[in-house]
Amino acid sequence: MPKQIHLAAHFPGVNNTTVWSDPNAGSQIDIASFVHLARTAERGRFDFFFLAEGLRLRERKGLIHDLDVVGRPESLTVLAALAGATERLGLAATVNSTFNEPYELARRLATLDHLSDGRAAWNVVTSWDAFTGENFRRGGYLDEADRYARARETLQTARELWDSWTDDAIVADRESGEFVRPGQGEFRHRGEQFDISGLFSTPRGPQGHPVIIQAGDSEEGREFAASDADVIFSRHSRLEEARTFYKDVKSRLAKYGRAEDDLKILPAVTFVLGATEEEAAERAAAIRTAQVSPQTALAFLESVWGRDLSDHDPDGPLPAADPDPDEKLAKGWARFNTDRAALARQWRKVAEEKNLTTRELVIEVTSRQTFVGTPAAVAAQLDEFVQTGGSDGFILAPHLTPGGLDDFVDEVVPLLQERGVFRTEYTGPTLRDHLGLAAPRFPRKDA
Amino acid sequence: MTTVHRDHVHLAVALDGAGWHPAAWREASARPAELFSARYWSDLVAEAERGLLDLVTFEDLLGQQSSRLEGPDGRTDQVRGRLDAVLLAARLATVTSHIGLVPATSVTHTEPFHVGAGIASLDHATNGRAGWRPQITAWPHLAAHFGRRTLPDLDVHHLQAPGTRETVAELFAEAADAVEVVRRLWDSWEDGAEIRDAATGRFIDRDKLHYIDFQGAHFSVRGPSITPRSPQGQPLVTALAHDRVPYEFAARSADVVYTTPHSRADAAAIIAEVEEAAVTVGRTGEPLRVFADLLVFVGADAAARKERLDELDGAPLASDALIVAGTAAELADLIEDWRGAGVDGFRLRPGGLPHDLAGITGDLVPELQRRGIFRTAYAEATLRERFGLARPASRYAAAS
Known part of the structure; x- marks a missing residue:
C-alpha cells in the first residue's frame, strides 16, 4: 500500500x-x-x-x-x-x-x-x-x-x-x-x-x-x-x-x-x-499580481532596504542605493529577521538576470x-x-x-x-x- | 433600543457542573459522567434557549472546587474539575441562536490582552451574544498554580480584618484596571476600520486603529487588539458582588451586577448601596442593572429533594445566595415581590441539573408569562439590546 x-x-x-x-x-x-x-x-x-x-x-x-x-x-x-x-x-x-x-x-x-x-x-x-x-x-x-x-x-x-x-x-x-x-x-x-x-x-x-x-x-x-x-x-x-x-x-x-x-x-x-495547464498558469500569474500590489512591492522593498522608498517607482528598476543595515522598518515579520544586506544582493542579482522591475522582482522572490x-x-x-x-x-x-x-x-x-x-x-x-x-x-x- | 419591556423581568441561569448542590450529581436525573462533554452542555443551553432566558453564565476557577474556601478539601464525593468557561461558551456559539453566553474568567492571573481577544472572539462567534464576568482570584494556594506572584493569606471569616480588607481592595483595583484595558482593546478598532481600498492598496484605514497605551500599577498594555471590533462593540460586562468594594468595582466596570439579597428589604438596601457606590465612583450613562442571585429547587417536591441531597452530602446546603425550594408559583411570587424593590433581573442557580433548569423553563417561565412579566419570544439581535443598551461608538472615534 x-x-x-x-x-x-x-x-x-x-x-x-x-x-x-x-x-x-x-x-x-x-x-x-x-x-x-x-x-x-x-x-x-x-x-x-x-x-x-x-x-x-x-x-x-x-x-x-x-x-x-x-x-x-x-x-x-x-x-x-x-x-x-x-x-x-x-x-x-x-x-x-x-x-x-x-x-x-x-x-x-x-x-x-x-x-x-x-x-x-x-x-x-x-x-x-x-x-x-x-x-x-x-x-x-x-x-x-x-x-x-x-x-x-x-x-x-x-x-x-x-x-x-x-x-x-x-x-x-x-x-x-x-x-x-x-x-x-x-x-x-x-x-x-x-x-x-x-x-x-x-x-x-x-x-x-x-x-x-x-x-x-x-x-x-x-x-x-x-x-x-x-x-x-x-x-x-x-x-x-x-x-x-x-x-x-x-x-x-x-x-x-x-x-x-x-x-x-x-x-x-x-x-x-x-x-488546462495554460489556464492554471494564467490564474497563478493573476494571483501573484494581486498578492503584490504596487504598494506591497514597495513595502517589501523598504523592509529589506531599511529605507523610506515611498517615492520609488514600483514599475522601474531596483533603487541604486544599497540597504541601510542598521535601520529596521518592519516589526512583526519573521522573514526580515535575517541578513538583509545579503538578501538585497540576491534580489539585485535576480532582477538583473531576468531584467525585472521592482514589482516583478518582488513577485518573483516572494511568490x-x-x-x-x-x-x-x-x-x-x-x-x-x-x-x-x-x-x-x-x-x-x-x-x-x-x-x-x-x-x-x-x-x-x-x-x-x-x-x-x-x-x-x-x-x-x-x-x-x-x-x-x-x-x-x-x-x-x-x- | 426601545424594544425592552420595562415591565419584563430579566432571567438568567447560572450553569455549573451538575448543579449548585454539591450532591446534585447523585440525583437520578443527573448526568454526572457527561459533565465534560459537549453534548451535556449543548443540551442544557438548548433547554435554556427554549425557555427564552436572557443569558446563561458559566462558572470558572483557576483551580478545583472545594467545600473550604481557603484551600483543597480532599473530598471525592463531590464534583471536581471544570472546563475553561470562555471555550465552553464558544463551543455553544454555533449551536444556539438567541441566548446570551456569559463566561467567568479570572483577571488576577490572566493576561488582559488574551481575555479581551477571547471575549471579542466569542462576540464574533455568536454574532453579538457575548458577555463576560471578570472575577478576582484571591487565594494564595491558587496563586501557586501560576508561581508569578504570592498573595497573602486571607481571613475568610472576617473579610473586614486588617490585611484581608486591603488585599481584597487591591485585587479589585487591579480587576478594574483589567476591565479598563479590555474595554479599551474592544474600542481600539473603530467601526469601519476595514476599507479594502484597491486604489490605494490599503486593507484598513490605520487612522481608525488605536494604541490604548494603558499604564497601571500592575501592568501596561500597548494595543491595539488583534481582533476587530465585535458585533456589540462592548460585550456585556457583569460582576458578582457582595460588599461595598465589589459594588464599587461593578459600578465602575460593569453593565450588570449580580447580588445576593436574602429578603425584599435586603434587596432594597443592596440596591441603595449599589446606587451609592455608583455615585462614589462617578458612574455616568446607563445605570447598573441589578440582578438578585437565588439558588433554586423548583417543583412540588423541591424541599424534599433538597433535604435528601443534604443528607447525601452530610451537611445542609450553604450558599452566599438565598436558597429557595418551592413551586414555580411560589418562586414567581418572590420574583414579583422583589421586583417591587427595584430588582431588574434574577440569576437562578439550579440546585440540580438538568432537573431544576427544566423546572425553570417548563414551569417558572410559563408562570411568569401568564403574569405578563416575561417575554414570549426573543426579539433582540444582541445581548446588549436585550438590556436596552445601545451599541456604543468607539471611545477613540471622536478623536480621529
Whole structure:
C-alpha cells in the first residue's frame, strides 16, 4: 500500500498571500467564513484545520501595516466554536509559549480536546520579542536564546498537568457516592522557568495530550520537534530541500526512542488549479499580481532596504542605493529577521538576470505558489512529493477566504482517493487517529 | 433600543457542573459522567434557549472546587474539575441562536490582552451574544498554580480584618484596571476600520486603529487588539458582588451586577448601596442593572429533594445566595415581590441539573408569562439590546 497523505487546511492568514481585493474574498473575521472553510476541509476528509496566531499587529516605519489583511480572532476561542460546527476535523491552535502560563494553557487545550471529543492540536510557537511583549504583563522579558528553554519547559509542564488526572478519574457512582478518584490533579513542577504546585482543574482529555505541532526550523527547533512534537509545520515546500529536511529531522528521532512514523512532516504549500495547464498558469500569474500590489512591492522593498522608498517607482528598476543595515522598518515579520544586506544582493542579482522591475522582482522572490496545474497534474505532484520522501502530507494555504479550498476538495481530493493515497472516510474519532499517532503513554504513578 | 419591556423581568441561569448542590450529581436525573462533554452542555443551553432566558453564565476557577474556601478539601464525593468557561461558551456559539453566553474568567492571573481577544472572539462567534464576568482570584494556594506572584493569606471569616480588607481592595483595583484595558482593546478598532481600498492598496484605514497605551500599577498594555471590533462593540460586562468594594468595582466596570439579597428589604438596601457606590465612583450613562442571585429547587417536591441531597452530602446546603425550594408559583411570587424593590433581573442557580433548569423553563417561565412579566419570544439581535443598551461608538472615534 502506498504511503498515505495527510492534509491540513490553513485559514488564510494576515500576510500578502491572502488576496483581499478579489471580488470573491469574504470576511476574515465573520464566524461564517471559518465555518465554511472548516466544513469544506471536513467534506474533503482533511486531518485538521489550522489557525495561526498574532499577538501584535505588524508595523512598518512605526505605523500599523495596512496593506495586508489585518485582524483575527483568538485561535482557541474560534476553534471551540468550530468544534460545534464540525464532527471529525482536527482543530489546531497556534498558541505562544512565552506570553502564556502552563496552567492556563494546559486547561484551555484540555478543554478544547474535551469539547471536540478528541480533536485538539497545539502549535507551539516561541515569539519572544519586546515588541510583542508590550501587550503583556511580563513585557518582552525573554532573551532570544531562552525562548526554546521556555517552550520546552512549558510543554513539559503542560504534559505533567494533563497527566495529573488519570483516564479513569471520573467514577460518578451514585450508590457509593464516589464522584472522582482520590488525588486527581495533584502536581508539583520545579524547574528553571516554573516553580508551581497545587491541583490542576481539568480532567485529562480524550486524546490524553492534544497533538503537538512545531514549526521551528533552526537547529534547536528541529531538536525540539524531534524530541517533543507529533507534527512539523515545515516551510520546505520545494521537493529537493524538502527531502533534505525530511531526512534530517526523521534521522533525529531514534535518539529520543521514537519511530519515524511518530512525527509527521507537513510543509505549508499553496496551489492553483485550472482546466488546462495554460489556464492554471494564467490564474497563478493573476494571483501573484494581486498578492503584490504596487504598494506591497514597495513595502517589501523598504523592509529589506531599511529605507523610506515611498517615492520609488514600483514599475522601474531596483533603487541604486544599497540597504541601510542598521535601520529596521518592519516589526512583526519573521522573514526580515535575517541578513538583509545579503538578501538585497540576491534580489539585485535576480532582477538583473531576468531584467525585472521592482514589482516583478518582488513577485518573483516572494511568490509562494507550490503546485500549479490541472487537478490531475496537482494530484500527481502531491503524490510524488510524498512517495519520494518530501513529506508526510501538506498544510494547504488557500489564497482566498473562505472559498479558497472549494476547488481543491471538489477536484483534487477525489483524484488522491482514486490513487489510493488519501482516506475516503475517517476511520477514528480523534485527530491522533487521523494522523496514525499512538496515544501518549500514561506515566506510571509509581514510576 | 426601545424594544425592552420595562415591565419584563430579566432571567438568567447560572450553569455549573451538575448543579449548585454539591450532591446534585447523585440525583437520578443527573448526568454526572457527561459533565465534560459537549453534548451535556449543548443540551442544557438548548433547554435554556427554549425557555427564552436572557443569558446563561458559566462558572470558572483557576483551580478545583472545594467545600473550604481557603484551600483543597480532599473530598471525592463531590464534583471536581471544570472546563475553561470562555471555550465552553464558544463551543455553544454555533449551536444556539438567541441566548446570551456569559463566561467567568479570572483577571488576577490572566493576561488582559488574551481575555479581551477571547471575549471579542466569542462576540464574533455568536454574532453579538457575548458577555463576560471578570472575577478576582484571591487565594494564595491558587496563586501557586501560576508561581508569578504570592498573595497573602486571607481571613475568610472576617473579610473586614486588617490585611484581608486591603488585599481584597487591591485585587479589585487591579480587576478594574483589567476591565479598563479590555474595554479599551474592544474600542481600539473603530467601526469601519476595514476599507479594502484597491486604489490605494490599503486593507484598513490605520487612522481608525488605536494604541490604548494603558499604564497601571500592575501592568501596561500597548494595543491595539488583534481582533476587530465585535458585533456589540462592548460585550456585556457583569460582576458578582457582595460588599461595598465589589459594588464599587461593578459600578465602575460593569453593565450588570449580580447580588445576593436574602429578603425584599435586603434587596432594597443592596440596591441603595449599589446606587451609592455608583455615585462614589462617578458612574455616568446607563445605570447598573441589578440582578438578585437565588439558588433554586423548583417543583412540588423541591424541599424534599433538597433535604435528601443534604443528607447525601452530610451537611445542609450553604450558599452566599438565598436558597429557595418551592413551586414555580411560589418562586414567581418572590420574583414579583422583589421586583417591587427595584430588582431588574434574577440569576437562578439550579440546585440540580438538568432537573431544576427544566423546572425553570417548563414551569417558572410559563408562570411568569401568564403574569405578563416575561417575554414570549426573543426579539433582540444582541445581548446588549436585550438590556436596552445601545451599541456604543468607539471611545477613540471622536478623536480621529
